[in-house]
Amino acid sequence: MSTAPTPPAAASRAGMKKELPERFKSYKHVWVFIEYEHGEIHPVSLELLGEGRKLADKLGVELIGAVLGGNRAAMQDAVVEAWEYGADLVYVVADPTLEHYRNDPYTRVMTDLVNNYKPEIILLGATVLGRDLAGAVATTLLTGLTADCTELAIDDEGSLAATRPTFGGSLLCTIHTLNFRPQMATVRPRVMAMPGRTKGRQGRVIEHAANLQEFDIITKVLRFLPDRNSNKVQLAYADIVVAGGLGLRSPENLQLVRALAEVLGGEWGGSRPLVQKGWMEAERQIGQTGKTIRPKIYIAAGISGAIQHRVGVEGADTIIAINTDKNAPIFDFAHFGVVTNAIEFLPALTTAFRKRLSVNRLAS
């Protein structure tokens, strides 16, 4: 991925059409790295299977999952899940050294898989794990990697066109890996839609040996401390999100956001300055450098709608913005706008929702 691409340079290179070197011609099929930890597949991998399916169909090749873990028996559920979400084949590498994620063994195994089975495309989730692994694998293979893609497509020449934001989200750029294989890309959670699951769909599985020895691996995991509140902050996957910005004027007023979220059974979050000011934890930041969300309803109170915020919320089905400034950029992409003081309006909205819900609950 090019850092800070400049259009002129891009133009001059775009014209160059290079023949794929002979050694890469046998590289085939679309792979999704299946992020499997603590007995579960990360939802982003399922989203990628959905996206990978489309790419594979376009190319007329197979969609293949690669799952790494410590205990083969426990991994069977993941294999089945991958099939049901669209994988034709799953490579499974089970080895005690792979029980907890560590860069070194995972990089070695992934590199080994690639060199053995030669995929043309590999997709990984842009999670902490995925980013850690993708960078190391791409460097080892000396191939291109495009991070945080928002759109993936196959161009007329059959190469992967990976589109991602650049310059802080002000622009998008489409990046190709022309004469190297595999073409690698990461995608953030919630950027792609979750595909449907076909219960009972089956595929093939190939077991691959890791050939690793624990004494050979220098980095040791001494402890894993699960996030205490990891079940609480589920912003990225919440159906309803209420968020506040600097327009709330004081940390106390965040309570108004929380109250509305609670009535709606949703999550709450905010814009970046609230984190910088210490009004809320970083986990709750929404936007380019925070979480991407894809809720059914997003309510933004006192948020101006800067591009970095916008890119994190655009996937929402319905966006309601409350802002005192009728020219605030958020009204350029919200579906409904209320030009008023959020500090007064939020409580009214909370009360109105509460009233309606309780009346209708009694009725039903």
Add this chain to the structure above:
Amino acid sequence: MAAIQERFDAIVVGAGPSGNAAAYTMAKGGLKVLQIERGEYPGSKNVQGAILYADALERIIPDFREDAPLERHVIEQRIWVIDDSSHTGMHYRSEDFNEEKPNRYTIIRAQFDRWFSSKVREAGAIVLCETTVTELVKDTKGNVIGVRTDRQGGPLLADVVVLAEGVNGLVGQRAALRDELKPENVALAVKEMHFLPQEVIESRFNLKGDGGVVIEAMGTVTKGMTGTGFLYTNRESISIGIGCIVDDIRKSGMTPYNLLDSFKQHPSIAPLIAGSEVKEYVAHLIPEGGFRAMPETQGNGWLVVGDAAHLVNAVHREGSNLAMTSGRVAGETIVWLKRRREPCTAANLAEYRKRLEDSFVLKDMRKYRKIPALLHNNRHLLNLYPRIMSTAAQTWLRVDGKAKKAKETEIIQRLRTQRGLTGMLADGWRLARAWR
């Protein structure tokens, strides 16, 4: 906190046009100069678009045109008197302004200040950014001998401190070298940058190449307050803003933003900025109290330049040139004293004041010394006359079957009832006296 033993010839507080001119002149003159700026970089705290008067800079950096970030040179000036729906204007445009070394340019201060600062560094001065001078350090006799900053360590010592800290002048104030600013002596200007493609700007203003237009507008836009609206064309943007005396704004209960909004919506202005992308809203003070509001300009171990010395010519909207000239003159004076191995005492630094008096800076300041008070005490000047002018122009231009003689009478009649003959004569007299 151990003192840093090193001693500088001069410390300059602030890296605006005045501070840069002073630091550059002294560094070029071989002095060991330390300049301190609180912004992240020079220009980061400064208002965005402005007019640069070439002459003042040329006397400091003769070949500045080679690499300074200049936007357009001004080939046309429009002076508009506006009422709610119209403007009566005087436009002056001349090919002569397309000269080899143009006289006025539009600039973007953030870029220009940065460039100027790079010249200061090249000249050998040390420039520290993100550092705020918190107070002046004085010796037991009350002579200024250095500064303290908000960073650990110091104080920083020097033979002379040049206060180029801009309009607020807090450092000077804290050291009791000057009084607090009075709300009737400062204007608050708000300003926005409107981005538009170069071609659009050129077609809207009938420009080609690097030529540019300046519009100054007075009248009802300021809602009866003393002030003006302005618009400058940059290469790919338009700077637009409005400034009014703080005291007036306070009394009117208006927000500066409302004022700017109504200026932008004025039918003569709106089409010029239509479809632009707005960026960078800034508010900044301008010292407009004139000569009579000036603080002391020098003392033992210190002198003041630029806005901090209240050197702005509000009538002609000149500021940066007075700032650069005062900075240069201050720098030259200090270099001159150093060469003669004279200490920077109040008596010796009085040479700075003398040189300022000899330059256009204090001559102009003196000339307009009565204007601020005049405008302050005669609110109707900027409100009533524009209306009168506009109706007069309209009556005159509208072809509606009325005889020209009747129109003349109507116009004069309206003037009489709206202001009265004596009132008008008095206004004229006062204005003429203030101008003299």
Add this chain to the structure above:
Amino acid sequence: MHIVVCIKQVPDSAQIRVHPVTNTIMRQGVPTIINPYDLFALEEALRLRDWLGGEVTVLTMGPPMAEESLRKALGIGADRGVLLTDRFFAGSDTLATSYALAQAVRKIGETWGIPEIVFTGKQTIDGDTAQVGPGIARRLALQQLTYVAAVQEVDLENKTITVLRRAEGGVQELKTAIPALITMLEGTNEVRRGTIADVLRGARAELVVWNAQTAGITDVSNCGLRGSPTVVKRVFAPKPRATKAVQIEVGDRDMGTIAEDVIARLYAVQPALEAALLRTAAAY
């Protein structure tokens, strides 16, 4: 102990504008800053130096004007600044960038002692890939520790390091061998303000400036555009949404009425919503 910190000078993306017609970046006048994430790496390095002794070298690859960011880093407290600048580096993607930086780190090691730790930021705000750190680690065969929240222990004698690392769903405590490469998580420490002595030194310091050749890069085909497998084919502005928000009338209506209005509109566009809300609300 010797620590190298890689910092990048980036345009302050909050101030970037896109030309409304040509959709190109209007770079003019966009101020540059040290990539904010890199400052956390720098602070962590300084903290370790203050604790264990040694030196911190900051390294940046960029145009000559990137010198500014090095001076700034010295002003915060770093000991030495190295600028890697050459036209061969222009147009580098992350693979080519990590190659050049890795070579420079190697040369820094040869010149002033092999670094025990190389720090990078978590990611940049312009490239925003988080790939350069892992890239450098791989090329120099350093242990790779990404998203590190805290360095807990450095044992110089046994050459080990223990860190807390942000992982999915929790924090890993990892122990590994040095030399290692750490990409530092943001918000993990408070970046210090240099003293007057630091900023004066930063302003005056002689910086080390290397081009490809003096940095020991013999094969420039791994650098710049030539060394970059990825190609940017198109740069374009995001599609603006065709329609602006439907404004709910406010006027003099009281907040309650407006709220009712908003809810009615919501239920109208999302017919299944009310039932879903009732279900979750019932679950309370």
